[in-house]
Amino acid sequence: MLLQWNKYAQKLSDNGQKIMEALLLINDPKLDGTTIVHELPNEGSKIDFEGGKHDLVGYLRGKLHNHDIDIKIVVNEKMESxxxxxxxxxxxxxxxxxxxxxxxxxxxxxxx
Structure with missing residues (x-):
């Protein structure tokens, strides 16, 4: 999962979508069953991430051959960059x- 996550981030970088790429690479997501839990540092980052979440979920579902995958975003204000x-x-x-x-x-x- 993490390999495909990073490949998607690289794809975004190649397309010039640096903000979404940075949000993906801010830390490593954690897998909880079929839910990917990703921590972001603030609500603004969460809003930006939500804009590209649908495409990311579709990409991961296709590459991982698992259509039950979902992404949960957790805001952690104390997270250090x-x-x-x-x-x-x-x-x-x-x-x-x-x-x-x-x-x-x-x-x-x-x-x-």
Whole structure:
């Protein structure tokens, strides 16, 4: 299911539908029986997602050969976005993953 979810997101990206792609990739959905549970950070995201939900459900039903699939959207206001948007955010995120990055940056006197 997750593979087809990501393929659909890539298809949206190729068609220039970046908002819906970002909403799909904001986190991994969870499967509960035949219901896909997807968390979004706010009501505005939920409204945007609802606009493309019908096409997504049709795609997944066809690819997974299961016509009982449905998507439930859960709004979680406390959800943290894992995306880094500025160079400083990216550097901080990568530095959390690998603290040796700061040593490399200082050794070669690099900017981020």
């Amino acid at each position: 894992k995306k880094a948007f500025t160079p400083q955010d990216r550097y901080n995120r990568l530095n959390q993953i690998n603290p040796q990055l700061d040593t490399l940056r200082r050794t070669f006197d690099l900017d981020f």
